[in-house]
Amino acid sequence: MNWQALKRRYIAGTWALPLALFPAFVLSALSGQPSAIEPLVELFFIYTPLPLANLLLTVLGPVARPLAMLGAIALLMLVGGLLGIVASSPFEQKPFPGPTPLRWLFVTGATLGGGVALAKAASTPISALAAILAGLLFVPALLWTRTWGRSEPRLAGRRRILRSLRGTPLALCVIAALSTYELWSTLAVQVFSLGNQVRRLFPFMSPAPREANFPVPGMEPEVTPVAQFYVNGKNVTDPLLLAENWELRIRGLVRNPTTLTYAQLLRLPRTDLYATMRCVDNPVDGHLMSTALWSGVRISELLALAQPLPSATTLVFHAADQFDESLALSALVPDAALLAYAMNGETLTQTHGAPVRGLLPGWYGFRNVKWLQELELTAQIPQGYWERTGWTAQKIHPVARIDSAQVLDATHVLVAGVAFGGLAGVSAVQVRVDADPWETAVLNAPPLSPFTWVQWRAILIMAAHTFHLTARMIDATGDAQDEQAQPVYPGGSSGLHTIEVRR
Incomplete structure (x- = not known):
């Protein structure tokens, strides 16, 4: 076996993978949606041992998620390299038996099948389309990268410079762009105004202290500005839901399945409530805890529209990023459990779950589901997203x-x-x-x-x-x-x- 040829085929496959992903990432970014490999990145978070995951999040902070993306890309590049070995040319020694067309057919089917698998796990149609696009582009990218190692006549001028950029320099630039997807996809949303414009619904000013000598310098403000309100979650890139297209479905064990648009929700009686939210990842000395004035509609009023059946005991919250959490109906605080659409007088930002999120005061932050799309009434209490990974946290610890x-x-x-x-x-x-x-x-x-x-x-x-x-x-x-x-x-x-x- 010609190990040098094997190495060239492997390197060509690893180079082809990020090149195939790049157009798919651009498609997702121009729509403000999660990347094509978001489900794979999510698996990294799920199957990383929790103590290690918490340590990495604490030490690395905002760098942790790009590194998770980089890890997913590295894994896919390994697979791309193996597929590159399989897809040898008719003029090279074949590392695996079988006619060359069948091997290329296998590589095409494998990459397209991988794209379809990622598409099925994607949280949005655009992300699914991007995953299939990446699967389709791998073979053309591989055909191109296979030419990079060939000897060519001596070139001069611009063509020589462009040729020198092929290979490792180009691949590294593409990998760097892919791993920072969260940054430039967020920038695309802002530059092209893809998201919801934050609107002020009513004037807001933080209340004055009720006791003298407050606040003390260095103390956390009593009401947290939206820009400083803590953010934590499972996504590398959050879903983008446009308010004008958003709908809330209330289904399951109800007499009257109900669908509400964003405009209809805003026309219902508004409840304003100060509430503190604390992340389950927050240690006793941590700052993943913030307070805001939340505005929205009481969940009890929405359930009254749908008329739950007597057998309904549990409310399941379903989000656009395939996140779900459940809570017993008896545990809801009728006057405080909301579907919130505003913080401190302004409509929600994408980071905080726009256009609508759940607000369950007294329960850890992960139960306050963001990017909400559906309420389901059930007779059983299914395990939520984080419970399925071993978490047992319920009400907030003092x-x-x-x-x-x-x-x-x-x-x-x-x-x-x-x-x-x-x-x-x-x-x-x-x-x-x-x-x-x-x-x-x-x-x-x-x-x-x-x-x-x-x-x-x-x-x-x-x-x-x-x-x-x-x-x-x-x-x-x-x-x-x-x-x-x-x-x-x-x-x-x-x-x-x-x-x-x-x-």
């Missing part, structure tokens, strides 16, 4: 977080932060220095609603040059938060937040 610690003088320190009790509320926050007795903090009370965090502050006496500050919250029933430290996975973090301070 937490008191320290945001700021300022040494005032030789014996006093000012400590401040936020506390959130979920559905249990916050009645008090206590802070201590090292193992000293707990001291009660001053709250910026009353809270904006029963479903928001509370800002707190306290001035404590200190003696040592290095000491530790610890905070805990007491809920509305008088119970202190769980002091037992638990990791984020699988049930959500718990424990007390402690920081070290040095004078």
Whole structure:
């Protein structure tokens, strides 16, 4: 076997793969939709061990998702290389038995079949079409890359420069473009105005503090600006749903299956509600927790239109990115569970689930489903997307977080932060220095609603040059938060937040 020829065929296959993907990515970007290989990237997130995934997300931050895309591309390039070996030319030694046309037919069928498989898993029609396009383009790309290693007459001028760019330089440029798809697809949405224009529905200004000396410098604002509201999710590229084409379907165990357009939803009575949302990935000292004024329609009013049957016990939320979560009807807070279409007086952005998302105060963020398309009433409680991967988190665990610690003088320190009790509320926050007795903090009370965090502050006496500050919250029933430290996975973090301070 000619190993040099084998190597050339393999390299040609690996080069052909990103070249075939690039037009498909462009098609998706020009429509503001997820890429053709989004389902494969999603598998990376699902099957990466959760402790490792959380570590990577924490360490790498916004770079983690492009790296996941790069990993998916690398895997596909490996497959492309193997297909390149199979598709040898009639003038080369054949590494595998069989007539050359049959081998090319096999490669064509394999790549087209892969494109169809990705299309079936795609969340949008455009993404599905892009996946099939990539499958169709692999063989033409392979025929071209197979010519790159051939000797050619000596060229001059522009043709020589262009030829020098073929091979590794071109392939690396294409791979870099593919791995940063999220960046330039978002840019395409903005430049070509593909998405929903954010509209102000009503004037909004954050409420004034109810207690003196709030806010404390370094403290999280009581109402989070939309641009600073935390974002976390499973997608490399979020789906783009245009409000004018959006519909909500309410089906399942109902007497009156109902479909509502965006305009019809906005004409229903509006409910405005301050609520804090906390991500299940958030550790006790984390900042994946934010508060906004949400505006939307009560889910109870929408269900009244569809008239659930007596056998219906569960509400399943279905999203455009094939995400789903379920909740028992008995667990819904009638006056607070919303289908939200605005934050802080403005219509939702794509990042936050436009045009409509669920809002379930007191439950972890993943249950507040974004890009919502359907409500389904069932008699059973099916496992949701994250439950199927091992998560067991339900209602939010209470937490008191320290945001700021300022040494005032030789014996006093000012400590401040936020506390959130979920559905249990916050009645008090206590802070201590090292193992000293707990001291009660001053709250910026009353809270904006029963479903928001509370800002707190306290001035404590200190003696040592290095000491530790610890905070805990007491809920509305008088119970202190769980002091037992638990990791984020699988049930959500718990424990007390402690920081070290040095004078």
